[in-house]
Amino acid sequence: AQSVTQLDSQVPVFEEAPVELRCNYSSSVSVYLFWYVQYPNQGLQLLLKYLSGSTLVKGINGFEAEFNKSQTSFHLRKPSVHISDTAEYFCAVKPRAAGNKLTFGGGTRVLVKP
């Protein structure tokens, strides 16, 4: 079984400041890792994913994430946020071996202030 912990439920940040959203996971098997974003009143869309190779992954809208196998973490970062980045962000994992089931963290709500 897998579990995902997002360490911050809410992150207030000023416009143009950097932001980091923390994600730790636990799994007995090897997993793929994902970050999804949910803008107000919308469904989830994929920001980025880690499958293999370079541990630094770049996604859409200037976001990037770093996979750390020893710390079982997959933290999301953006060097300079915009008002439009106000949203809820979800970290998720999926077993590599088989199946399509995503296990999600509890979400981090980012509020960008002017």
Place this chain on the structure above:
Amino acid sequence: EAQVTQNPRYLITVTGKKLTVTCSQNMNHEYMSWYRQDPGLGLRQIYYSMNVEVTDKGDVPEGYKVSRKEKRNFPLILESPSPNQTSLYFCASSSVGTQGNEQYFGPGTRLTVT
């Protein structure tokens, strides 16, 4: 346009009155899934389907039913809704067999049971 659609988007109902939330995808995906989203808990899987006539329970299946008679449709049925099923529901779909394949989400259905 590739998309997952859900109807209705908003629904207020009373305890015990059967309801169905429809989900349809136009990407010829084999895999479809229902999630519920509750504050602080992220998304939890209710049921999923690997293909037509193949469905299985997720993590929180109690009080729900599904069917998969056609590849594109995956309705969620609440035979006797209760207030603890008040939540935001998402349908998702993806292809199978491709490593790390992305799940595509519908816009969500906000259900209130009084």
